[in-house]
Amino acid sequence: QQQVKQSPQSLIVQKGGISIINCAYENTAFDYFPWYQQFPGKGPALLIAIRPDVSEKKEGRFTISFNKSAKQFSLHIMDSQPGDSATYFCAARRWAVSNFGNEKLTFGTGTRLTIIP
Amino acid sequence: NAGVTQTPKFRILKIGQSMTLQCAQDMNHNYMYWYRQDPGMGLKLIYYSVGAGITDKGEVPNGYNVSRSTTEDFPLRLELAAPSQTSVYFCASSWDRDSYEQYFGPGTRLTVT
Numbered sequence: 173q174q175q176v177k178q179s180p181q182s183l184i185v186q187k188g189g190i191s192i193i194n195c196a197y198e199n200t201a202f203d204y205f206p207w208y209q210q211f212p213g214k215g216p217a218l219l220i221a222i223r224p225d226v227s228e229k230k231e232g233r234f235t236i237s238f239n240k241s242a243k244q245f246s247l248h249i250m251d252s253q254p255g256d257s258a259t260y261f262c263a264a265r266r267w268a269v270s271n272f273g274n275e276k277l278t279f280g281t282g283t284r285l286t287i288i289p
Numbered sequence: 290n291a292g293v294t295q296t297p298k299f300r301i302l303k304i305g306q307s308m309t310l311q312c313a314q315d316m317n318h319n320y321m322y323w324y325r326q327d328p329g330m331g332l333k334l335i336y337y338s339v340g341a342g343i344t345d346k347g348e349v350p351n352g353y354n355v356s357r358s359t360t361e362d363f364p365l366r367l368e369l370a371a372p373s374q375t376s377v378y379f380c381a382s383s384w385d386r387d388s389y390e391q392y393f394g395p396g397t398r399l400t401v402t
Contacts, residue, residue: 215393279331
């Protein structure tokens, strides 16, 4: 099963609040879990990523929490700012089973985050 | 470095027409990808390439073709355009098979009417 389920579809948070986006997966062959941020009219860009042997990773105001047993991971944005307004995609990478192949990313459906003053 | 560039930015096609979406990268990346992005559907992989002359199908390859004659360029060909191909198309590249970071271009918004 390649699917990565992401929720919510949209999220409105007040400035200074905590934004939380959740993702769940089924395939235990996934070995890396990146989050991408996409601003309107732009391509996605890597924000932060975590390996499944780590329960939490923090970079500035952005934190990934990972629950391997539950097959869930989430992005927390602390002290959310209007500049954080964007669409966020979780993703999962599956290690290729053959030497010829390469890793492919399976993306969630995205969360449109809006930070209001 | 310009990174990943895509042309055109916008295009309107009539049903049955064909076109090529251009993608180029100047980072000497071996791996390149084409995705389509539809509202509420995330990014779906169309085709990918692991190096010049080597391409393979992704999740949604029907109606598309690719070629990779150089490391830098990875064009996507749409033959006999259909309304279902209305989407935003993103090209991406990555350094090697161990890299989980893909670098995306700015996208091409295609409408088929």
